[in-house]
Structure formats: C-alpha cells, structure tokens
Amino acid sequence: MRVKTFEAASMQEALSVIKREMGEEAFILSTKTKQGKGPLGLGGDAMIEVTAAVDEATPPPPPAPSATYGLRPPLANRTPEASVPPPPPAPSVDLQPLRRELLEIKGAVEALKDQETRNASILRELDQMKALLSRIQRQGMPAAQVQLPTTLLELYGDLIANDVDAMIALRLCEYTQRSLMEEGDGADVNPERARLFMKRVIANFIPVAPPIQLEPGKLQVAALVGPTGVGKTTTIAKLASFAKLELQQKVALVTLDTFRLAAVDQLQQYAQILQVPLHVALTVEDLRSALRFYQDRTLVLIDTPGHSPKDGAVLEQLKGFLEELPAVETHLVLSATTKPKDLADIAARFEPLKPSRLIFTKLDETSTYGPILSTLARVKRPLSYLGTGQEVPQDLELATSRRVADLILPAQEGS
Ligand SMILES: Nc1nc2c(ncn2[C@@H]2O[C@H](COP(=O)(O)OP(=O)(O)O)[C@@H](O)[C@H]2O)c(=O)[nH]1
Ligand SMILES: [Mg+2]
Numbered sequence: 001m002r003v004k005t006f007e008a009a010s011m012q013e014a015l016s017v018i019k020r021e022m023g024e025e026a027f028i029l030s031t032k033t034k035q036g037k038g039p040l041g042l043g044g045d046a047m048i049e050v051t052a053a054v055d056e057a058t059p060p061p062p063p064a065p066s067a068t069y070g071l072r073p074p075l076a077n078r079t080p081e082a083s084v085p086p087p088p089p090a091p092s093v094d095l096q097p098l099r100r101e102l103l104e105i106k107g108a109v110e111a112l113k114d115q116e117t118r119n120a121s122i123l124r125e126l127d128q129m130k131a132l133l134s135r136i137q138r139q140g141m142p143a144a145q146v147q148l149p150t151t152l153l154e155l156y157g158d159l160i161a162n163d164v165d166a167m168i169a170l171r172l173c174e175y176t177q178r179s180l181m182e183e184g185d186g187a188d189v190n191p192e193r194a195r196l197f198m199k200r201v202i203a204n205f206i207p208v209a210p211p212i213q214l215e216p217g218k219l220q221v222a223a224l225v226g227p228t229g230v231g232k233t234t235t236i237a238k239l240a241s242f243a244k245l246e247l248q249q250k251v252a253l254v255t256l257d258t259f260r261l262a263a264v265d266q267l268q269q270y271a272q273i274l275q276v277p278l279h280v281a282l283t284v285e286d287l288r289s290a291l292r293f294y295q296d297r298t299l300v301l302i303d304t305p306g307h308s309p310k311d312g313a314v315l316e317q318l319k320g321f322l323e324e325l326p327a328v329e330t331h332l333v334l335s336a337t338t339k340p341k342d343l344a345d346i347a348a349r350f351e352p353l354k355p356s357r358l359i360f361t362k363l364d365e366t367s368t369y370g371p372i373l374s375t376l377a378r379v380k381r382p383l384s385y386l387g388t389g390q391e392v393p394q395d396l397e398l399a400t401s402r403r404v405a406d407l408i409l410p411a412q413e414g415s
Contacts, residue, residue: 003053011280012268014050015261024262026054119382122207126380148173151194155409162408163340164370168377175201195409203405205373209357209382211398212239212329214249214298221291221300221325225318225353226333227346228306231361231387233263235333236301237270239385241393243299244274250297253278254290256321257305259314267303270392284324291325302328319352331357331384340371347379361387364395369407 004022008014018026148156152173159169176198180189183197212222222239224232236253243249253271257263258280271278277294281287294300304321307314322328332355334343358381360372376383383404389395397403 001053005051007047007049014048018052019261022054026052027259119207123380126377151191155198162370163368165374199405199409203401206401206404207382208399209384222329223302224331224333225304230333230335232333233303236303238393238396251276251299252294252297255303257303330355331359333359335362336360337362337366343375357384359385364389
C-alpha cells in the first residue's frame with residue numbers, strides 16, 4: 001500500500017490532485033484542516049491536509065489534465081486519441097414526463113391528506129403479518145386453514161409466481177375471499193372480479209409516504225442510505241433534478257460517501273450538470289457547517305456510503321453523522337433485484353439508522369415484485385419513491401399503493 005499526504009486549498013482540489021497522482025482506486029485515510037476556516041471549511045485561507053492511500057497492485061492512473069475532474073464522459077464515450085476530452089453528456093431534460101409526474105404528485109398529495117390514518121391501520125396489519133411470518137419461521141409452514149375456491153387458488157398461484165411469500169399470499173386470499181363475501185359474491189365469482197378485489201386488498205397493504213415536503217423558507221434535509229450499488233446516488237440526482245428543474249427549488253447536495261474518489265466524482269458530475277452546489281463532508285463538524293451554510297435552500301439531499309456486512313465501523317460512523325440531523329428524513333434504498341432473504345438482512349442491518357421511508361429501485365430489472373411486499377411486512381415503513389431505470393431524472397416515480405399492487409398482481413395476459 002502506498003500512502004501519501006497532500007495539502008490543498010480545498011477538498012475538491014485535494015481530491016483532484018490525489019486522483020491524478022494516485023488514481024481512482026485511491027482512498028482517503030484522514031483529513032486535517034490547517035489554519036483558519038472559510039464558511040464551509042473550504043474557502044478562506046484554510047489549507048486541507050489529506051492523507052490518501054492506494055493498493056500497490058492497482059495500476060498507475062493514465063495522465064489526465066486536472067481540468068477534467070468531475071466532468072469526464074462515461075468510459076464508453078472516451079476517445080483515447082482526443083487530446084481534449086469531449087464535453088459531458090447534456091442533461092436529459094425532457095420535461096414532458098416530469099410535468100406528468102408533477103400532476104401525479106399533486107394528485108397524490110391531495111389523496112394522501114388522510115394518509116397518516118390509513119398508514120397507521122396498514123402498519124397494524126403488517127405487524128400481524130410480521131408476527132405470523134416469524135411464527136412460521138419458527139414452526140414451519142402450517143397446513144392451509146382455508147379452503148380456497150378455484151378462482152382464488154389461481155390468484156394464489158399468480159402471487160407465488162411473483163415471489164410473494166406463501167403466508168402473505170394465503171392471507172391476501174383470505175382477505176379477498178372475505179371482501180368478496182361481504183359484497184355478496186359466492187364461490188363461483190368471476191376470475192376478473194376476484195382479481196380486481198385482490199388488487200384492492202393488496203393496495204390496502206402498501207403504506208406509501210407523500211413526496212419529500214418542500215416549503216419555501218424552510219430547509220428540508222433528506223438522506224439516502226442503503227447498500228452499495230442500489231442506486232442511492234442516481235436517485236439523489238433524480239430527486240435533485242426534479243426539485244430544481246420542475247419545482248424550481250433551491251437544492252444543495254452533501255455527500256458523506258468520501259471513501260472512494262469515484263463516488264464523489266459521480267455526484268460531482270450530476271451537481272455540475274444540474275448546477276447545484278455539492279459539499280463533501282468528511283467530519284461531523286463539516287456536515288454541521290454545510291447545513292448552516294445551506295439554510296437558504298429548501299432541499300439538501302445527503303448521499304451516503306454503502307457498506308458490506310463486515311463494515312460495522314462505516315455504519316457506526318454514518319449513524320453518528322445522521323444523529324447530528326434531528327429533522328432528517330432518512331430513506332432506506334433497496335433494489336427490487338435483491339433476493340428476499342438478503343432484503344430482510346439488509347433492512348435489519350440498516351435499522352440502527354432509523355430510516356422512516358423505503359425506496360425500491362431497479363423495478364425495471366426484475367419481473368417478480370413479491371419481495372417488496374414481504375419487505376414492507378417486515379420493515380413496516382412507507383414507500384416513498386420507485387426507481388424504474390438508469391435515466392436521470394425521468395426514471396423515478398412517487399410510490400403509490402395502486403402502482404405497487406399492479407406490479408404484484410399484474411393484469412392477466414390478454415385481458
Ligand atoms: N436499471 C436500473 N438501474 C439503476 C436504477 N437506479 C440506479 N441504477 C444503476 O445502478 C448502478 C449503481 O447506482 P448508484 O447510484 O451508483 O448506486 P449507489 O452505490 O447506491 O450510490 C448505476 O449503474 C445506476 O445507473 C434503476 O432504478 N434501474
Ligand atoms: Mg453512490
């Protein structure tokens with residue numbers, strides 16, 4: 001391992017020099033601010049001393065002009081012979097989907113006025129499901145206690161095919177049967193009607209949260225936490241873009257994901273394209289002063305490092321950072337492509353960060369959505385947003401119970 005200490009006037013400059021000299025694989029070991037501080041510990045006459053290290057096995061970086069920092073196009077677009085790097089990709093600002101989404105959000109906000117009450121009752125239901133799930137884990141699968149009519153058995157099969165937990169599927173069938181009976185339907189109910197009823201039952205099991213509430217003159221802080229690679233940074237870019245371009249709000253970004261330079265770089269690119277400030281916070285004090293500095297903004301989005309199960313220290317440190325922010329809205333980001341068992345483990349691991357919302361990304365990369373339901377039953381937090389692709393900003397939706405119910409029980413082919 002090669003270790004070297006750098007001095008620079010700003011963190012950005014230090015990261016740029018480190019990257020040039022040690023490559024993208026370099027990571028930061030420690031930082032120190034020397035002399036007096038500017039408003040963010042970045043400006044003024046302050047000098048930052050950063051000690052970085054790189055694994056010796058890592059090949060040396062290709063020489064790159066410092067001006068390219070944070071603005072390099074994706075690898076596939078790079079032309080090695082070009083002496084001047086091509087400009088960054090233009091921001092994708094097709095406003096049509098955003099406008100549609102704004103209207104949807106407005107509608108959703110209206111519809112969600114009594115959300116709190118509804119969520120409370122959903123959470124109670126989910127509580128019962130959770131108890132049932134853990135009992136089953138202890139005792140094994142009990143014999144089905146209900147005699148399901150054929151139509152419901154078919155729906156049960158569809159749920160299982162969509163990776164819905166067997167006990168949850170059974171429970172949904174019972175509820176559907178009950179609600180059909182309440183409506184006066186017998187066992188020979190038409191399959192489409194049963195499907196419609198079940199979809200309604202599923203929707204009633206999906207707690208959803210309103211969008212991040214932005215009020216002029218009031219700073220809202222939202223942090224996205226979750227494992228590496230689930231789409232935290234991309235989702236932050238989508239949210240920032242929507243708030244800035246569509247809602248015309250003043251947005252700032254803060255990243256606590258400073259361990260790898262490539263992570264800072266990625267967010268820096270989005271910040272540059274969106275023309276929103278990005279602050280790299282290395283210490284709790286840094287974070288505090290960044291938030292003081294951004295008091296005039298309506299939204300500060302905080303990106304955080306992911307970590308592996310062995311990285312207890314990173315989680316502990318992140319907890320320390322988030323505890324600095326009493327009013328932070330913490331969203332746990334999970335990928336819909338993760339195996340159900342892993343989703344449960346991840347959710348348990350991030351519990352100490354007290355996330356109040358769930359975001360599911362990569363809905364476009366799977367065809368089975370049942371694990372979302374099992375996760376909701378375990379985690380019992382409302383869903384806020386859904387990531388549906390890699391494109392920024394359009395591939396983000398405000399979660400609605402109906403949309404998730406449609407994913408879990410899609411319309412039958414040909415209907
Ligand atoms: N297909 C798909 N890819 C996504 C989605 N959200 C993020 N990604 C991709 O997932 C990869 C990791 O995303 P990133 O934001 O860096 O994850 P982070 O490590 O959690 O910050 C990137 O290639 C993103 O483009 C999504 O909703 N759908
Ligand atoms: Mg990231």
